[in-house]
Structure formats: C-alpha cells, structure tokens
Amino acid sequence: MDASTRSLLLLTILFNIHFSLAQDENQFIYNGFHGANLHLDGIAKIHPNGLLQLTNISKQQIGHAFYKIPISFNKSSSSSIPFPSFSTNFVFAMVPELPDISGHGIAFTISPSMSFEHAVATQYLGLFNITNNGRPTNHMLAIELDTVVNPEFEDIDDNHVGMDVNSLQSVQSASATYFSAEEGKNISLKLISGDPMQLWIDYDAAQKILNVTIAPVRRTKPNRPLLSTPIDLSQILLENMYIGFSASTGAIASEHYVLGWSFNKTGPAQSLEISKLPRLPPHKKSRQKPSNIIIISPIAATVVLVMVIGAVYTIRRKKYEELREDWETEYGPQRFSYKNLYIATKGFKETELLGAGGFGKVYRGTLPTSDVQVAVKRVSHDSKQGMKEFVAEIASMRRLRHRNLVQLLGYCRRKGELLLVYDYMPSGSLDKFLFSNEKPALSWFHRFQVLKGVASALLYLHEEWEQVVLHRDVKASNVLLDADFNGRLGDFGLARLYDHGTHLQTTHVVGTVGYLAPELTKTGKASTRTDVFAFGALMLEVACGKRPIVLQGLLEEVILVDLVMDCWKRGAILDASDPKLDGNYSAEEMELVLKLGLFCSQSMPAMRPSMRQVMQYLDGSASLPEIQTDKIVCTSTFTASNEASDLVIPFSSSSGKCSAHSFSSNESILHKGR
Structure with a gap:
C-alpha cells in the first residue's frame, strides 16, 4: 500500500470516528441498556437482561443514571448556531413495595453536572437539598414522575407529572393521564401500578414550547400532550449539559426502572422497539407453606389423625x-x-x-x-x-x-x-436523644430540622389535608427519627378528625401533663390551638434539653416555661439552652425557638400563632413580632407529682368540672371516650 493510499485510509478512519462521535453526541437509542454509555451512582444498576434499575426497596436511597457524554445545548453568544429543538422518550415502571403506597419518584433531568453529592433522597428526588432547592444558579430542568404529596412544593396530588426548573416546586404539573383519540377523553394512569409506561419530552426551540406526553407502553404517542408549557430553555441551560435519570425512596420505597431510552438533539427521537425491551422482574408473591396434613391410608389411623388435626386446628385458630x-x-x-x-x-x-x-x-x-x-x-x-x-x-x-x-x-x-x-423508624424516638444516655446528644442542626419537620406535619394535618386532624399528643416521645434523623410525628392513637369549618365535639381530655393547654380542663374541647400549645412545649424541651416539668430534689418542681421566661426577663434567654450542646448552635435560631416556644405556650388560645405562622417563623419567611415579656401570660395547667403523667379527664358540660385520673407513664393511652 503506497503512502497516498495509507493517508486516504487514515483520513477515512478519522472521519468515520469523528462522524460516529458526532452522531453519538446528537442522538442515541437504547432498547435495553447492555453496553450503554451511562454513568451510574447511588444504588442504580443494570441487570443482566439490560434492565436499568434506579432504586430498590431500600429506604432513604438515591439512584442516578446519566449519559456520559455532555450535550451541547446552549452555544456561546458569539456563535451563530441557535438553541436546538430536542426530543426524548423513555419507558419506565414503578413497582411499590406495598400496594397503593409508594416513595418517591423518578425525574428525567438535564443538569450541568453528573455529581449530586449534596442531594438528598425522599421528596428531593436525589436532585437537591433543603438549602439549594430553588436557586437560579442550579441551571437544571427536570420532568418529575412524583407519587407522594409534598405540601412544601405545592404538589397537586400523589400521582402527577411535573415540570421543574431549578426547584422541586413545579412550574406546571398535571395528574397522570393520557388522551385517547378513540374515546375522545383523558384516561387516568396510576404511576405505581407496576406496569411499564412511556413518556415523551419534546422541545420546540422556535416556538419556545416544552411538551410532555405519557401513555401506556403499547399505545402510540397521543396527539395531545399532558403538559405544554411556554419556556425559553436558552435562559436556563448552560452550554454543556448532562441528561439522565434520578430517583429516590423514602420511609416507603418503590423499585424504579427504566426499560429503554431514546434521545435526539436535532429532531424527533427514534421510536423504541417495545418487543426488544427487557422484562421486569416478576412480582413477589406471598410465601406459601406446605400443608401439615399427611394422609394415612388405614381407616383407624385416619380417624385418629382427623381428631388430632381438628384439635390442632382449634388451638391454632384460637x-x-x-x-x-x-x-x-x-x-x-x-x-x-x-x-x-x-x-x-x-x-x-x-x-x-x-x-x-x-x-x-x-x-x-x-x-x-x-x-x-x-x-x-x-x-x-x-x-x-x-x-x-x-x-x-x-x-x-x-x-x-x-x-x-x-x-x-x-x-x-x-x-x-x-x-x-x-x-x-430505625433511629428511635426524639426523647431518647434528649433525655437518655442510651443515645448520643443530638446536634442543634438536627434538632432545628426536626422542629421544622414536625411543624410542617402539623400544618398539613391542620390545614392542608381534606379534613382537620388534631393529633392531641404532640411530645418528644411521639417524634420518631428515620435513618437520616429527619423528624416524623407518630402515634395517632389519640388523634381526631373533623371537617373543615366545623368544630370538634369531645367529652374527654386526653394527653400528657406539661403539654396540655389550659383551656382543655375548662371546656373539654380540643382545637388546632391545643396542638400549637403542645408544640410550644416540644420546642422548649428540644432547645433546653429538659422536660416541660422538671423535678428538682424530692418535692420541688420547675416548670420549663417559667425557667425560660425568667431567663428572657433577665435579658439572657440563651442561658436556657441545653448545656449538652456546649454552645454549638446558631444563637439566632436558638433565640427564635425559645421565644416562639413561649409564644405558643400562652394561656389564651387566640394569642397563640397558627401552625402556618409557626412554619413561616421557622422558615424565615416571616419575622417573629416584637414581644414584650410582660404581655405574655404562660400558665401551667398542672404540676406533676413525680414524673410526667398521662391524663384522661372526663368532662361534664353541665357541671363545668373535671376529674383527673393520672397514669404513671410518659406514653399516651387509648381511651373509650375518644
């Protein structure tokens, strides 16, 4: 082979390599992910049959799968190349560990980086955390398939598709449905059905319109998108971006799968070949135990065996x-x-x-x-x-x-x-971290996050669910911590429900000494403000590391509200903080929690803030009003004899009197007068 032929051959090889790379950058299709050019992290993995699994049923976990080669979306201002129209479609499936209960979802993501080291699981879908969610500098677009209602993100329901820009609060969202031309209407889809579904995402750069369409896997693409949003992505995305998937689980988990994926930066993405897609693992079935009945042929033995089996069955049934x-x-x-x-x-x-x-x-x-x-x-x-x-x-x-x-x-x-x-909840209850030597001292960062979490839960119960839910037993022992020390309010044994706009009628007061609002003993009626009172006591014990009623010596009792108020009047409210923190806390946050705890502990229900206001103060979206110490009246309802006790107090509206019966326990009980 002469030199000119070798040069021509080399140029041809280089051209083919360059062409294949350029083609790879602009479009690809994966009917299954064998040999796919993907970067995986978290618990994501590819099965031997080519199935991409983002998460399993492990709790509080994240899975990422991103295309390794960055996509050039936004050219520099000196370039004459316009922002491209692009298209992608993929087939996914969500298989919950329990029927009708899932956590949390999948997001198709366009991100400036494949690194999400500071992202958290649960409602943040492995993309953001509480501090960076919503920042314009994120330069991120996500299409979320969300199966949990998160009130802080104003989610519409627990089965929706959302379009997210730099935040988990969607700019547009809709319940999962697809348009059937045959029936002339939208048909609902259940994202956690375990069945494969297909999603299409199409951006028209000329019209600046982003369309999202969903349908069952074997249906052709509907002619009406589920979401159609005017948006200029050239103002959001950077020059080089990565595309891929993120998924997360929470306290309840789902297996999140992607079966196939197609992408094209310069036009419509190729259609996936459904018949070539990998199959999902079979659903787990209940374990079946072999029968204990052994048939013996002789008649006498059979009679005896039947009698024995009958006796065993009766015992087992009982x-x-x-x-x-x-x-x-x-x-x-x-x-x-x-x-x-x-x-x-x-x-x-x-x-x-x-x-x-x-x-x-x-x-x-x-x-x-x-x-x-x-x-x-x-x-x-x-x-x-x-x-x-x-x-x-x-x-x-x-x-x-x-x-x-x-x-x-x-x-x-x-x-x-x-x-x-x-x-x-693997980490146990909050009170063990505050008052027991069994657990290490909880940091102020985690304490503050726990209080914000419980406040958010109470706001949801009081105002954001379809009915009003009164918890009626908010206290540290009923706040449980997950593996990441997120606070979760539990124990609904004393909770009551009623419709918005009505008032709860009850004839018994239930709760725990130190957390009971004074008006409960006078009227026998609980309200959202009685939960606020209990939350005020919780805030004080979290900040101070002391129970609402502290026994000093054999007879002397110290009321925590009085202790904090005395410190405030002396101009040294931070002296009330938990000494176990050794000063390692935000003085501004500590002062806020102590003052807000007193604000919630006022004797007059009307003077207490609502949980929405409490949440705004803790989030920093509203400032705590200037409060004069002589204007706050905090009165303890009871004093304790030896330790905090639970009460069930029958209330007679005719006599206006209460009779209290205490139980020597820090835990609440169920009572027939719920």
Missing part, C-alpha cells in the same frame, strides 16, 4: 383468632392478619420490644409476605364502644401522606386488644 365484624370488610387492605403480625414480631418476643408505657407495648417486626419492617403497637380496647367510628378514622388516617408523618399502614383487632401497624 391462637390467631381475630375479632372481625361485617362492617370491616370495606377496609380490606388496611386490615392486617393477626397471624402475620405474630410471625413478624416473632410472637411478640421481648427481644423485639421497642418501647412500653401506659398505652401498651410497641414491637419491631418484619412482615412475612413482603419483608417490610414495621412497628406494631398493641393497645387494649373496648370493642363495644365506638370501634366502628375509630376504625373508620384509622382508614382515613392511613391516607395521610407527608414526609414528616410516620405512616400508619393499618390495624388488626383481636379479642380485647387493637394492633396498629406503622412504618419502622
């Missing part, structure tokens, strides 16, 4: 016997079998005990049918007194969805006890 009534059939999925809960907790062994008190006991368990960890609370109940209404409330509260609430999964009734099933 062992797992539950209390069921006809009206409970409508609550099907929310009713757990006693047998499964018994197996989950290893027969309610003491080794699985998480806590005990006047209410009963709480056990850690792993459900045998799904391997999901739960906390099972056993409390006594009177099946003849308002149980139908109580179970109806449990069914309603199971639909509560907020990142700072411990999820109530369901219940079981057996003889004289009620079993409530909750999410399991």
Whole structure:
C-alpha cells in the first residue's frame, strides 16, 4: 500500500470516528441498556437482561443514571448556531413495595453536572437539598414522575407529572393521564401500578414550547400532550449539559426502572422497539407453606389423625383468632392478619420490644409476605364502644401522606386488644436523644430540622389535608427519627378528625401533663390551638434539653416555661439552652425557638400563632413580632407529682368540672371516650 493510499485510509478512519462521535453526541437509542454509555451512582444498576434499575426497596436511597457524554445545548453568544429543538422518550415502571403506597419518584433531568453529592433522597428526588432547592444558579430542568404529596412544593396530588426548573416546586404539573383519540377523553394512569409506561419530552426551540406526553407502553404517542408549557430553555441551560435519570425512596420505597431510552438533539427521537425491551422482574408473591396434613391410608389411623388435626386446628385458630365484624370488610387492605403480625414480631418476643408505657407495648417486626419492617403497637380496647367510628378514622388516617408523618399502614383487632401497624423508624424516638444516655446528644442542626419537620406535619394535618386532624399528643416521645434523623410525628392513637369549618365535639381530655393547654380542663374541647400549645412545649424541651416539668430534689418542681421566661426577663434567654450542646448552635435560631416556644405556650388560645405562622417563623419567611415579656401570660395547667403523667379527664358540660385520673407513664393511652 503506497503512502497516498495509507493517508486516504487514515483520513477515512478519522472521519468515520469523528462522524460516529458526532452522531453519538446528537442522538442515541437504547432498547435495553447492555453496553450503554451511562454513568451510574447511588444504588442504580443494570441487570443482566439490560434492565436499568434506579432504586430498590431500600429506604432513604438515591439512584442516578446519566449519559456520559455532555450535550451541547446552549452555544456561546458569539456563535451563530441557535438553541436546538430536542426530543426524548423513555419507558419506565414503578413497582411499590406495598400496594397503593409508594416513595418517591423518578425525574428525567438535564443538569450541568453528573455529581449530586449534596442531594438528598425522599421528596428531593436525589436532585437537591433543603438549602439549594430553588436557586437560579442550579441551571437544571427536570420532568418529575412524583407519587407522594409534598405540601412544601405545592404538589397537586400523589400521582402527577411535573415540570421543574431549578426547584422541586413545579412550574406546571398535571395528574397522570393520557388522551385517547378513540374515546375522545383523558384516561387516568396510576404511576405505581407496576406496569411499564412511556413518556415523551419534546422541545420546540422556535416556538419556545416544552411538551410532555405519557401513555401506556403499547399505545402510540397521543396527539395531545399532558403538559405544554411556554419556556425559553436558552435562559436556563448552560452550554454543556448532562441528561439522565434520578430517583429516590423514602420511609416507603418503590423499585424504579427504566426499560429503554431514546434521545435526539436535532429532531424527533427514534421510536423504541417495545418487543426488544427487557422484562421486569416478576412480582413477589406471598410465601406459601406446605400443608401439615399427611394422609394415612388405614381407616383407624385416619380417624385418629382427623381428631388430632381438628384439635390442632382449634388451638391454632384460637391462637390467631381475630375479632372481625361485617362492617370491616370495606377496609380490606388496611386490615392486617393477626397471624402475620405474630410471625413478624416473632410472637411478640421481648427481644423485639421497642418501647412500653401506659398505652401498651410497641414491637419491631418484619412482615412475612413482603419483608417490610414495621412497628406494631398493641393497645387494649373496648370493642363495644365506638370501634366502628375509630376504625373508620384509622382508614382515613392511613391516607395521610407527608414526609414528616410516620405512616400508619393499618390495624388488626383481636379479642380485647387493637394492633396498629406503622412504618419502622430505625433511629428511635426524639426523647431518647434528649433525655437518655442510651443515645448520643443530638446536634442543634438536627434538632432545628426536626422542629421544622414536625411543624410542617402539623400544618398539613391542620390545614392542608381534606379534613382537620388534631393529633392531641404532640411530645418528644411521639417524634420518631428515620435513618437520616429527619423528624416524623407518630402515634395517632389519640388523634381526631373533623371537617373543615366545623368544630370538634369531645367529652374527654386526653394527653400528657406539661403539654396540655389550659383551656382543655375548662371546656373539654380540643382545637388546632391545643396542638400549637403542645408544640410550644416540644420546642422548649428540644432547645433546653429538659422536660416541660422538671423535678428538682424530692418535692420541688420547675416548670420549663417559667425557667425560660425568667431567663428572657433577665435579658439572657440563651442561658436556657441545653448545656449538652456546649454552645454549638446558631444563637439566632436558638433565640427564635425559645421565644416562639413561649409564644405558643400562652394561656389564651387566640394569642397563640397558627401552625402556618409557626412554619413561616421557622422558615424565615416571616419575622417573629416584637414581644414584650410582660404581655405574655404562660400558665401551667398542672404540676406533676413525680414524673410526667398521662391524663384522661372526663368532662361534664353541665357541671363545668373535671376529674383527673393520672397514669404513671410518659406514653399516651387509648381511651373509650375518644
């Protein structure tokens, strides 16, 4: 081969390499991800069959998968090349670990970087955190497939598609539906159905319109998009950007999958070949145990065996016997079998005990049918007194969805006890970190975040859900911490629901000494302001590291409200801070929490702020008003004899008197007068 031929061949090879690289930069298609040019991090992985899995059912986890080569979207101002129109489509599936309960979602993302080291899971979808969410310098576009309502982001529901710019608060969102030309209407899709679905994203740079369309995997692309938003992406995206997927899980998890992906920077993306896409793993089925019945041919042996089996069956039936009534059939999925809960907790062994008190006991368990960890609370109940209404409330509260609430999964009734099933919180309760030597001291950063989280949960319960929910037992032992020390308000055993615009009628006061608002003993009626009072006590104990009522010596009792007020009047309110913090806190935040705690602890309900105002003060979106110490009246309802006690106080509206019965426990109880 002569020199000119070799040169020509070399030029041809270089041209082909350059052409293939340019083509690779502009468009690609993956019908499955074998050999895909992807950067994976977090718990994302590619299965042997080419299936891309972003998350599994691990809690509080993140998965990322990004195309390794940056895409040139926005040319420099000196370039004459216009901002491109681009198109992408992908097939995804979300498989929740529990039916109808998921966490959290997937986001197709255009980002200036593939590094998300400061991003967190849960509602932030592995993209942002509480400090950088919403910053214009993020230069990020995301199309979210979100399955949890997050009130702080003004989510419309728990099954929506949203268009996000630099923030998880969508510029436009809509419930997941697709337009059927045959039927002439929109048809709903359930994102967590476990079925594959296809999403199309198309940007028209000339018209500056971004369209998002969704449909079941085997349907052709609908001729009407779900979202169509005027937006100039040239003002948002930088010159070189990365494209890919981010997904996260929370206290409840979902398996998030991508089966195929196509992208084109200069025109319509190629259609995926559905028949070539990898299959999803089979859904897990309940474990089935082989029958214990062994057939023996001789007649006599058979008779004896039948008698033995009958006796064993009777014993086992009594062992797992539950209390069921006809009206409970409508609550099907929310009713757990006693047998499964018994197996989950290893027969309610003491080794699985998480806590005990006047209410009963709480056990850690792993459900045998799904391997999901739960906390099972056993409390006594009177099946003849308002149980139908109580179970109806449990069914309603199971639909509560907020990142700072411990999820109530369901219940079981057996003889004289009620079993409530909750999410399991691995870090335990807040009071153990504040008052017990079992746990290390909790940092001020985490304490402040816990208070903001619980405040957000109470705002959701009071104002943002379909009904008003009064918790009625806000306190440190009912605030649980997940693996990342996020605070979650739990224990809805005393909660009550009522419609917006109406007032709760009750004949019993329930709660814990030190957290009870003074008006409860006078009227017997709880309100959102009584929850605010209890939250004020919680703020003070978190800041001070002391319980609302502190016993000094054998007889002397110190009321925490009085202690903080005395420090404030002396002009040294920070002296009330927890000495275990050793001064490692933000003085501004500490002062805010102490003053706001007193503000919420005022004797007159009308003088207390609402939870929306509390949230605004903690977020810094509103300033705490100037408060004169002589204008604040904080009166303790009770004093404690030895330790904080729980109360159930029957109230007689005719006599206007209360009679109190105390229980020597820091935990609350269920009472027949709910």
